Amino acid sequence: MPLIRDFIEYLATLTTQYLLIFALLGLLLFTLGLLLGWLVQRRKTSKFHRQLQQAGKEKEAIQQRLTAADEDQKSLARELVSITSEKDDILVQQREFRKNLDAISRELSKLQASNEQLNATNQSYASTIEDLNDQIIGLKTRNEQLLGGNAGAGQRESPPPSDAMGEVERRLRALEERVARLSPDQPEPVVDLGKPTHEVRIGPSLGEVIERRDDLTRIQTVGPFNQAKLYEAGIYTYDQIADWSEEDLSAYAARIGYVAELMREEDWIGQARKLADARQRDPEAQAPPVPARQGLLAVMGITPEIEAVLEDAGIRNLPTLAETPVEELEAMLQQAGGHMSVHDPASWPRQATLAAEGRWEELKQLQEEV
Known part of the structure; x- marks a missing residue:
């Protein structure tokens, strides 16, 4: 404060000319200060403007990336919806396949039961026909013996009693009718009173x-x-x-x-x-x-063709087969297709273990159980 007051008193002592000079100098300094401030501010403003432009560009780039990300998200959402729809369709088809498979399995079971019944019936018919053929051969032999005895006796002996011949003929005709009923597909009777109409197998009887x-x-x-x-x-x-x-x-x-x-x-x-x-x-x-089979063929159920399939899959010896899960073996057989898919490999690893260890008696017992 004293300094300012002294400066003001000093100015009061100056003449008007000096005061004008001081005023001009002050105005000049003020103008220079204002100009310098403007330049400094302009430089800062330019810097901020460039930063603002850079920020705007970055904002545009981010906006573009955000737009692209939105498009990708929408595309992924559409793909997800499509995959979900396909999954639902596959599940529906799988359920239909399972239903069809169950129906086929039931039908197959019925057909197998029917086939077994037909096989049993055919076997019964075959056994009955075989027995009847044996009886026919015996009766035919007896008939020939009777006819031969009649021819050898000559005129001095009377012919065989008609009752005996009639009995033989009746039995032959009865057997002929039974065979015809059991074999409806044969249009001709199995045997008549003369020569047989088909080739009769002469050999050991069924009992023999x-x-x-x-x-x-x-x-x-x-x-x-x-x-x-x-x-x-x-x-x-x-x-x-x-x-x-x-x-x-x-x-x-x-x-x-x-x-x-x-x-x-x-x-x-x-x-x-x-x-x-x-x-x-x-x-x-x-x-x-x-002769005992060697290698993989020592396992009951493995044929040379299946052995080739297993070797192609890397199973070339018994120890490897013993360590292979049954599910993988089933998959190999299913992939091979054809008649190989009907084989059941459930006992193959166990058989391979016994064969690899040389436990032949246990292997034989297991194969008999299988």
């Missing part, structure tokens, strides 16, 4: 065949179950299987519920022929077993 049943389980893949089915179908010996034709093989495959293609691949006929030949060479000796 049954008495010498062969162990059919010596044929590969013929286990106790298939052997029982073959016995039910009237197949008891190796010779009967060895005499099969291709048509016979297909027919018996249907009767025992097996797959004809598998029987051909496993060569049932050839194996039976070898066993029958071995028995004929040495009837008293036990028929030699078929």
Whole structure:
């Protein structure tokens, strides 16, 4: 304050000319200060303006990205809706497939039951016809003996009593009618009073065949179950299987519920022929077993074709097969398709374990149970 007061008193002592000079200097300084302030402010304003422009550009870029993100979100939402709709359609189709599969399974069960019933009926008819054929052969032989005895006696002996001949004829006619009823597909009777109208098989009777049943389980893949089915179908010996034709093989495959293609691949006929030949060479000796199968073929149910499928999938030995889940084996068979899909690999890992460890007795017991 004293300094300002002294300055004011100093100015009061100055003349007007000096006061004007001081006034001009003050005005000049004020103008320079104002100009410098304007320049500084303009520089700051330009900087802020550039920052504002940069912020505007960034805002536009962010807005564009936001718009693109919105479009992507809408596109994803549309895809999600489409996928959800497809999922619903697939679920509906899956339910329909399951219904159809259940219906097919029920129908298949009915057909299998009907097939078993028909097989049992056919087997009963076959057994009855076989018995009747045996009786016809016996009666035919008796008739020939009576006729031969009559011819050898000459004129001095009287012919056989008419009652006996009539009885034989009546029995032959009755048997002929029974066979005709049991075999409606045959237009001709099985036998008449003269020569038979068809070729009668002369050989061991059914009883003799049954008495010498062969162990059919010596044929590969013929286990106790298939052997029982073959016995039910009237197949008891190796010779009967060895005499099969291709048509016979297909027919018996249907009767025992097996797959004809598998029987051909496993060569049932050839194996039976070898066993029958071995028995004929040495009837008293036990028929030699078929050589044991090696590798994956040691497992019952694995054919050479299935072995190739497993090897393609990386299963080339018994230890690997023993560690493979049953579900994977089922998937391999289903993917292979054809008749291989009917095989059940549930026991294969267990069989492979026993075979790999050399526990042959347990393996044989397990295969018999299977």
